[in-house]
Amino acid sequence: MVKQAQLEPTGMAAxxxxxxxxxxxxxxEYWKCLDENTEDSSQCKKLRSSFESSCPQQWIGIRCRSNHKSEQQRTKMVM
Structure with a gap:
């Protein structure tokens, strides 16, 4: 009997x-705060904490920051 491979690692359900x-x-909400507080991102600490606790760790980090920068650039190009 062939054992089926698990699709998701234990404890990491989608x-x-x-x-x-x-x-x-x-x-x-966090990105909006960053956009409104470009000179002082410390104003967004609570929202960052909420973002981090609301999302899987894999979704946070470099990818998040790069997506935010891309969104900022697209917004500037449209305006």
Whole structure:
């Protein structure tokens, strides 16, 4: 009998749609704060904490920062 490979590592289930929406909302609030406080990102510490606790760790970090920078550049190009 061939054993099936696990699709997800133990303890790392994919977030549900509701969990993804909570994560994206926290991310958007954090990014909005960063955009409004370009000179002092320390104003966004609570929102960063909320973002980090609402999202899987794999979704936070370099990829998040690069996506935010890309979004800022797109917004500037549209304006």
């Amino acid at each position: 977030p549900s749609m509701k969990e993804r929406q909570v994560c994206w909302g926290a991310r958007d």
